[in-house]
Amino acid sequence: MERWDVLVVGGGPAGTATALAARRTGASVLVLDRADFPRDKVCGDGIAAETLDVLAGLGVDPAAVVAGYPPVPRLALRSPGGATVDRATARPSFVVPRRVLDERLLAAARAGGAQFRRHTVRGVHAGPDGVVVDGIRAGVLVGADGAESVVRRALRLGSNRADRLAVAIRGYAPELPGRAGTQLLVTTEQRWPAYAWSFPLGDGRANVGYGELVSGGATRAALVAGLYRLLPGVAPGPLRAHRLPLSTGRPRLPDGRVLLAGDAASLVNPLTGEGIYYAVLSGALAGQAAAAGAGAGARYRAAMRRRLARHLPSSGIAARLSRWPALMDAAFRAADADQRVFDDVVALGLADGALTARTLAAAARRLAARRG
Structure with a gap:
């Protein structure tokens, strides 16, 4: 039977960060994903400076990750009652489409020695001596396969409750007038809590979207109406929807040889919907913990607790x-x-x-x- 030290399901930021970290311990790593890369991923595309810090710690050049996309030095917020703030952030963010970002991170993981294979996972079987995924045996399995995680379901961990799960739509539109270099978040009392965003890519386009809690009775029509209500004049192309499993509904991380990272672990900020920082950080910690084998789950849980105990x-x-x-x-x-x-x-x-x-x-x- 084919054997790897670490098997990662999911080739997005959480999966590639896992692979990069595990390779730095000398582990053999195989990444599986049901898609070929490059591929689009519904997301706000915002990358905080702290995300680049974690990647730099894994040996990835931050300049190469964001090449071609200028820094976004300002953030503007509008409250439900109309209070506004527009300031420079302590460090600039970047807005890089996931089609670009994920391909670059996967390329970095492959350059670091990880292997990649397109494969749709069907079955996961964990035992005391290892994990078997569709005939592939691994010492540790990391589920980094997003909100609809197959690995999470194999652990019999259910989906988030409706009040701990958001849904959002996203598209690309011409940049809003006067918003160059500024990420914009607009909240609203109507269907509260909900917000819209516009994040400029620097090429005249912006990533725009709108999201709210599933428990509010969200429908596609309501999401589209919310986007146009909060960002009047926006003219996006095709809109795609995605679910956001918020960190307020995260499951207890399991013991043993199967770990969860990123959206699969419900690591999405409940205030902003930000998930890329969590994905990269949790992937890095999961990859490091994988060296513990049967003790990987306990080591990973302790590392996450140390790093995010206050946050x-x-x-x-x-x-x-x-x-x-x-x-x-x-x-x-x-x-x-x-x-x-x-x-x-x-x-x-x-x-x-x-x-x-x-x-x-x-x-x-x-x-x-x-x-x-």
């Missing part, structure tokens, strides 16, 4: 607090008044920042002043 509870609390539009208005006004608060909010929404006392106090003061 994940903070994002969950912030997501619950954000259900009050007045509080969101106050937080946005506080971010508009104080660069440090703005930076805290950005780190919480796009990377692994925590909910700080400074941000809470500033928002409380704004809320009290508004009511007074």
